[in-house]
Amino acid sequence: MLEERQNKLLREIVESYIKTARPVGSKALCEKLNCSSATIRNEMAILEGLGYIEKNHISSGRVPSEKGYKYYVDNLMKPKELSGEDILNLQTIFSNKDLQLSDAINKCMDMISDLTNYTSIVLGKSSKENLLQQVSIIPLGNNKVVALVCTDKGIVESKQFSVDVTIDIAEVVKTSEIINKMLFGTPIDEVNERLEFEIKPIISKQIDQYEKVYGIFYDAFNDFIKNSSNVHISGKSKIFNQPEYQDAKNIKKLVNKFDDESLIKKIDESSDSNDIKIYIGDENEFDDDVTIIKSKYHVKGEEGTIAIVGPKRMEYDRVVGLLDYINKYIEDLESGDSESE
């Protein structure tokens, strides 16, 4: 732990750098700390020795190191109260009852991205905790059918199949009825197992070509699990308004990363707690030059991660404040269950 004055100094350096993106010199801080620039230089030398701040070159001002940012967010920063306007905006989005929750979250993140000039990401995973409500077969004619899977949370995925001419579509429908009767309420990610061990033996006796019919349902459920993780990114280009993205190389590097869906999906927060987590620079897997602030949400069987991607020189207090607010809102939803028209 640092001394009082060092804390204050570090905070001033971090906040000034966040605001201006320019290295901070000793003179600029005289007033704030009520002492001379020489004193500040001495203290700075200490902070630098401890690794909290850095120089770009020998005669430049100081810039926070990753360790410095970390110390700042852990010890010096307080989440910022939202402005009345921000609160109003967010409430407007949430109060729109026509939006499904996931859409409301997406809209919020759009707004945050707009407000902050950072990029925001929502990684929703809807398959977990979803229970099979109903599987339906809709015949289209021309030997095609649509199989659709609906869960108790109202999430629907559909898949089209061309069925072999040798198969009687009535038998496919019959199978769907058996599945509905026997597997209703099964967690969606366990359905295929039960399909194999419980349903297959039954239909093998009643239905010709049961292997092929089985395949249709197997594929449909598989598809559900695969597709139901969805990604929403807002303001991919917002972050490029930040002064660290002035040259082509940095921009391209990041554009490429935003374009790489598998990389984006890795942002998914693995921890269970709903706390806000901050990953600065090297601490995140996505990109060394950014900070990612994430938090998880769980609500009514949907879960996911919301994340803000910004430069390391990010307005930590503000972003944490915003995410705090959203989290609290979602939690209220979950517990209060204040659902009515």
Next chain:
Amino acid sequence: MLEERQNKLLREIVESYIKTARPVGSKALCEKLNCSSATIRNEMAILEGLGYIEKNHISSGRVPSEKGYKYYVDNLMKPKELSGEDILNLQTIFSNKDLQLSDAINKCMDMISDLTNYTSIVLGKSSKENLLQQVSIIPLGNNKVVALVCTDKGIVESKQFSVDVTIDIAEVVKTSEIINKMLFGTPIDEVNERLEFEIKPIISKQIDQYEKVYGIFYDAFNDFIKNSSNVHISGKSKIFNQPEYQDAKNIKKLVNKFDDESLIKKIDESSDSNDIKIYIGDENEFDDDVTIIKSKYHVKGEEGTIAIVGPKRMEYDRVVGLLDYINKYIEDLESGDSESE
């Protein structure tokens, strides 16, 4: 129309510039045209006078103007034959019968984007020519239902509703049955009209709270029409490998445009013909500095636009060749209807 040698000269200039992205000088073309650099300079002066080529500055080589590119694509260029490898790749994608057509098109465009380092866009509109196959109501409990709409082409959209406690869900289901009986086969964009004038009078007699029940279906169909235009962009960042995107400003400008969905949707080709259309620079609404090559596809009730976005200095012959191939394939599908496992 230009003279023979001028045609040849312009073609060489355009193709050289496309290949190298460097202004073309007179010396470099001596061999190709079998004459001295002085002669070429004279001809160049004429082409410049006519507006087909330009100089960046007084002592630089020549660069094609937009008019020059246009003349090139209209008069000088021949679509390039695809390499065996390209054909193989495309066929592999199309031969995968598990993919719905729209997915296959998306995959193709992904591939083209990879192959060419341009960005490709698919704007699908699936609502047109789609006929109502079935509307289903799946009750979820907790006074919620999912309404889903399926068309004869197998396209499904679903929407969740909280139904008023005063409404009997059985009546909602009953309404869905009436709709299925009466409106089966109705073009999806006409359903809501018939819903109002044919269904509403009927249910008004049979069902309590028919206004609210009506609203559910009305919203569901509306949603279908709204959501069923989908956008697929591949290789948003590919185009930045092109040498014209070396500086931050250009990149940001384009990143912003790719991020603006409403702008992307405007790319939708309005003409009816399936021809390949080329919009160079100012000719397109998207961005002055790019060329967009588009074509429309219609197949089995799905229609849409595929587009390639590249620098004006684009390999026109190759891209046109690729799109030609895809178009031809889609047309075959439509007429031949070669559908079997």
Next chain:
DNA sequence: ATTAGCACTTGAAAAGTTGCAGTGCTAAAA
């Protein structure tokens, strides 16, 4: 422990230097 003062360092911006790739024009050759 703090501060004033000073020599020193560095990068960024401005100004200057050079060479090259390409031009237009003229006059001669075909």
Next chain:
DNA sequence: TTTTAGCACTGCAACTTTTCAAGTGCTAAT
């Protein structure tokens, strides 16, 4: 009439040099 060789000229791009401001560390005095 068309083509070509030759030459003076131009502008950029890349490189070097100059200048300047901002900031530092260290020393000695407070």
